Amino acid sequence: MNNSVNDSALNGILKSLKNIEDRLSHVETKLQIQQEVIEDEAQPVQNVIKPIADDDLEIRLGEYWIPKVAIVAFIIGMIFFLTFPLKGLPMGFPIVFGYLMTAALLIASKLLKKSFAHFTGYAIGGSIVIFYLTTLRLHFFGREQLITSPGIEILLLLLVTTGSLIIAVRRNSVYLAALGLLLGYVTAMINSNPYLSFITLVILSAVVVYLTLKYSWQGLVIYGIVLTYFVHLLWFLNNPFLGNVMQFATSPQTNVLFILAYLFVFSLGCLLRVDKEEEKFNVILSSFLNAAGGYGLFLMITLSTATAYLGIFHFAAFILSIVISITFWIRVSSRYSTFIYAMLAYTALSVAIIFTFSAPAFFIWLCWQSLIVVSTALWFRSKFIILANFIIFIAVMIAYLVTEGTVGVESLSFGIVALISARVLNWQRERLELETDKMRTAYLLTSLLIIPYSFYHIFPSELVGISWVGLALVYYLLSSILKNNKYRLMALGTLLMTVVYLLVFGITSSETMYKIISFLLVAGVLMVISLIYSRRKSKPV
Incomplete structure (x- = not known):
């Protein structure tokens, strides 16, 4: 009874409140009062949880480095297990265990890919190493060989290497790629067939x-x-890492041609790069290591084996290197790589000349080689090559004069090459970013000295003065044709040397007719030259 009364009272109150609300709404409508919604300006407090610092040393050691050390230790243990003969165990047990461990690491890397991502790469790398060593044990290391054919074993190892490289490419991992390549180089090193x-x-x-x-x-x-040339060097030293006695491998002699193949292939790595505008340090270093390492190994092997084809091999190295340098210049306008391969080419050509010709012929061929160097250096716009070539040219000339007891007609080559080099420098002087006048003068001075010296040894003493006068006339003729006063100065210098020579040696000569002809000839030439200078001075400017 009481409950029903209370409910009726409550309903009455609610009804009254409803009526009051309706009335207020009606009044607001009549008075045109807009309802305002009052929002609580208080913003809810957001709970900001500060993450734990990831760079904490203890956490980094525990989360990152300890798993890495564990993987490395595990791999080292497996290396010992798979490479040492184990007594008391069945022959196939290490192999089966190795393959099982490979599968276990791969499965672990798959399962822990999300929660333990940094572990995955090391696990995959470890599984590749263990798989390779297990396959290697099929023929090596064990008490007995499960695979007796070395060819089949090498084929299996190459398949493992190929698989590891495929995994590296799919994961876009340079580290796995480096590991796969290392396994390939190990396979090449243990291969007993040199050509393979x-x-x-x-x-x-x-x-x-x-x-x-x-x-x-x-x-x-x-x-x-580095690995390619190192493995080839190990072959040349008879693979001492495999327990062989260190000695030079003399067969096959054509192994040096493969070095040229490496040289060419690696040059493509820099030549075909995407960024052709800038030659970065690693590109320059790659070119230097390829040229120095490749040709250094090439030179060492050819000199050690004393092959009859030594000159031909080095000439082939010259052709390849000069083609590479020209291609670098044409394709990417490279300065450093072009210079590196050009210097390699010049060195190879010099070695080819030295071992193809005997003295004094190779001195003369080296002299004429200077023209090739000057011509290509001008094309490459390399002032350093120009300077280095002149120094080498002078060194070759001095070596010829010192080592040869008699100076023959071939010595004129040094003077002729110097004249031609000076002319080429003058002709293409705008291609170099330096003043070539001093270099041209140096070549002309060389010619001024070496040609009269050669005449002195070639002609009889009675004709030396006359030959020098003829040389002076040639210089005057060149000055007139080329419109270059340097040749005129050379003519004057040659005439002065002639006068000194006649005064010192001509008077003491026993040949009376020689004295008369020489002095009259020099006097006549000097008078003609004096007349020419007088007429030039009298001409109006």
């Missing part, structure tokens, strides 16, 4: 260049250059 080993090195070089160009892994080229 060299072919493997060429293929690996091509893979290095492809990965570098495809994924811009420029450091990979340097890595490949």
Whole structure:
């Protein structure tokens, strides 16, 4: 009864409140009062949770470095397990265990990919190493060979290497690529067939260049250059790492041609790069290591084996290197790489000349080589090559004069080459970014001294003065044709040397007719020259 009364009272109150609300709304409508919604300006307090600092040393050691050390320690343990003969165990047990560990690491890397991402790469790398070593044990390290054919074993190892490179490409990992390449180089090193080993090195070089160009892994080229030439060097030293006695491998002699193949392939890694505008340090370093390492190994092997084809091999190196340098200049206008390969080419040509010709012939050929260097250096706009070539030219000339007991007609080559070099420098002086006048003067001074010296040894003493007068006339003729006063000065210098020579040696000569002809000839030439200068002075300007 009481409950019903209370409910009725409550309903009455609610009804009254409803009526009051309706009335107020009606009044607001009549008075045109807009309802305002009062919002609570108080903003809710957001709970900001400060994350734990990731760079804490203890956390970094525990989360990142300890797993890495664990993987490395595990791999080292597996290396010992798979490379040492284990007594008391079944022959196939290490192999089965190795493959099981490979599968376990791959599964672990898959399962922990999200929660333990930094562990995945190391686990995959470790599984590749263990898989390779396990496959290697099929023929090596064990008490007995499960695979007796070395060719089949090498093929399996190359398949493992290929698979590891495919994984590296799919994961876009330069580190896994470097690991896969290392396994390939190890395979080439343990291959007993030299030709297959060299072919493997060429293929690996091509893979290095492809990965570098495809994924811009420029450091990979340097890595490949070092490993390629190092493995070839180990072959030449009879692979001492495999327990062999260190000695030079003399066969096959054509192994040096594969070095030229490496040189060419690695040059493509810099030549075909995407960024052709700027030659960065790693590009320059790659070119230097390729040229110095490749030709250094090439030179060491050819000199050590004393092959009959030494000159031909080095001439082939010259052709290849000069083509590479020209291509660098034409395609990318490279200064440093062009210079590096050009210097390699000149060196190879010099070695080819020295070992093809005997003295004094090779001095003369080296002298004429100077013209090739000057011509290409002008094209490359390399002032350093021009200067270095002049120094080498002078050194070759001095070596010829010192080592040869008699100076023959061939010595005139030095003077002729000096004259031609000076003329070429004058003809193309605008191509160099330096003043070439001093360099041209140096070549002309060389010619001024060496040609009269050669005449002195070639002609009889009675004709030396006359030959020098004839040389002076040639210089005057060149001055008139080329409109260059330097040749006129050379003519005057030659005439002065002639006068001194006649005064010192001509008077003491026993040949009376020689004295008369020489002095009259010199006097006549000097009078004609004096007359020419007088007429030039009297001409109106």
